[in-house]
Amino acid sequence: MLLAIDCGNTNTVFSIWDGENFLCTWRIATDHKRTADEYYVWLSSLVQLHRLEVTISEAIISSTVPRVVFNLRVLCNRYYDCRPYVVGKPDCALPHAPRVDQPASVGPDRLVNTHGAFDRHGGDLIVVDFGTATTFDVVDSDGAYIGGVIAPGVNLSLEALHMAAAALPHVDITLPEKVIGTNTVACIQSGVYWGYIGLVEGIVRQIRAERDRPMKVVATGGLAPLFEQGTEVFDAVEDDLTMHGLVLIFDHNRRLESA
């Protein structure tokens, strides 16, 4: 079975793929100080709790946080006796090479997302991922990542308002009932929610104009379903897009090795 690990700046997601299905998906806060032993204790107790029959013998990692990769590699070597593929490293091949100024500096999560989305939807896509940052990744007709947009994430924007303005509390994002807020919390929620809807719709419109062709929009990330309620701009919302991309990239490398 394959252990697929997607490490973002806020959360790290672990999924186990049995060749046909994901048996489980679990999240842990990203923390570069976490050791291989700590990951293993956490993972194996969840496996036990869910009474899963699991034998991990292969692994693939995508990480936007370079320092966590060392301990994740140790986890795979020590406890699962395997050498993981790490997306973005030279020994992990990609089916579609990115066409940008510095391919090596593209966030691996973005490359994984574009592979997952291209496989499901074909070319000329915009992939929107609501993570710590909100990213827009443009996929060409042949599946290559050709650039995109990085905007501050929803929770970062809320946190920045709270940090910079003495009278503004920390609030959580929700779908506001109205645009005009009648108290401080409602005003902030409206500004971030509808501001974000405007950001997403505006960027999508401008990307389509720049590319001058029809493009599908696929959204992913924990907050995608919330934003889907306020706009018609998404053609699909898929919470397993990154994991799907990781499985595809893993299979591609396996095929290359056995060829």
Ligand SMILES: Nc1ncnc2c1ncn2[C@@H]1O[C@H](COP(=O)(O)OP(=O)(O)O)[C@@H](O)[C@H]1O
């Ligand atoms: N369902 C959700 N509801 C509210 N906030 C969420 C949800 N899912 C994720 N978040 C928040 O969105 C932010 C980005 O989360 P995540 O997608 O895990 O980011 P990353 O991939 O950068 O680690 C985090 O602040 C997280 O707490």
Ligand SMILES: CC(C)(COP(=O)(O)O)[C@@H](O)C(=O)NCCC(=O)O
């Ligand atoms: C843009 C990101 C911070 C998004 O990370 P995330 O929100 O998933 O934690 C990450 O993809 C990254 O560090 N990218 C490197 C720069 C680039 O993609 O061009």
Ligand SMILES: [K+]
């Ligand atoms: K992201």
